[in-house]
Amino acid sequence: MSQPLADRLITTLVVEDDVATRRALCLGIAKEPALKLLAALDCVKSAQDWLLHQPVDVLLVDLGLPDGSGIDIIRFCVDRHPACNIMVITTSSDQENVLNSIEAGASGYVLKDTGSLDIGRSLLELHAGGAPMSPVIARKVLARIRDGKKTNGAVRAENASGDGQVFLTRREATILDLIARGDSYGEVARELVLSVGTVQTHIKNIYDKLSVHSRGAAVYEANRRGLLQMDQLKSRP
Known part of the structure; x- marks a missing residue:
């Protein structure tokens, strides 16, 4: 429909x-x-x-x-x-x-x-x-994300000497993991009991910290920096 x-x-x-x-x-x-x-x-x-x-x-x-x-x-x-x-x-x-x-x-x-x-x-x-x-x-x-997790130490070391550290709040980190899982803004808002506007504000802050302009680029850059913790998310029923 x-x-x-x-x-x-x-x-x-x-x-x-x-x-x-x-x-x-x-x-x-x-x-x-x-x-x-x-x-x-x-x-x-x-x-x-x-x-x-x-x-x-x-x-x-x-x-x-x-x-x-x-x-x-x-x-x-x-x-x-x-x-x-x-x-x-x-x-x-x-x-x-x-x-x-x-x-x-x-x-x-x-x-x-x-x-x-x-x-x-x-x-x-x-x-x-x-x-x-x-x-x-x-x-x-997902396979690329899993492969990246196996070399998180090397990625973090590279970032420490080259790109600089990126610090996300606990809420931003959770939202980043959820959008990497494929959740829409509405689904993230419902899971975290937030308004869609609040979710969008957090995502804008994430984009600014990672110097990206889209969801896909944010997920790619976060994975490259070793920031994703998707293994800690519960799978959707």
Whole structure:
């Protein structure tokens, strides 16, 4: 079931070079009343030119484009419009592409061959603070986090001499772990008995401390610094 129509439509930009896929994505977005498609583009240059002149709420971008990588568009969008929520849609499940996309600023990563993908619902989830990911991608991210935990000592030593120490409050650390688990802002608020506004304030403080601009980049940077404690979280029923 679609979410209720908000006071303002959620503006959306699609960057996909395959004509059939681009048409299917546009049709999926058109079916969702809360979304408004502003443009559907097919290359890095046209996307950067478009983003140079106007903002957008949600960016849906492919990685393999004729004139470069969608990751360049992600970085450009984060720099120009840090409030934009970004989701990758691609055929690549390569771990390097996944991690590079997240580090650049993507908060969602879905594969084109996911048969049950509802693009409208995924974009609404992304805009609401969620992190839509195909199951195989989520496994890769979790595997990377587990691998990183095995070398926490080395990561902390590197940060002590290079990046500087980052100190999170207990509340910020808990919220960071929950959003790394994939919880939306609303789910975090309910679990911690806080308002969504308070959660967003904490997340802004986390972003500032980690010098990032998106959920995905915060999780990536926190994992790199050895700040995640996800093994202490109780699994959702």
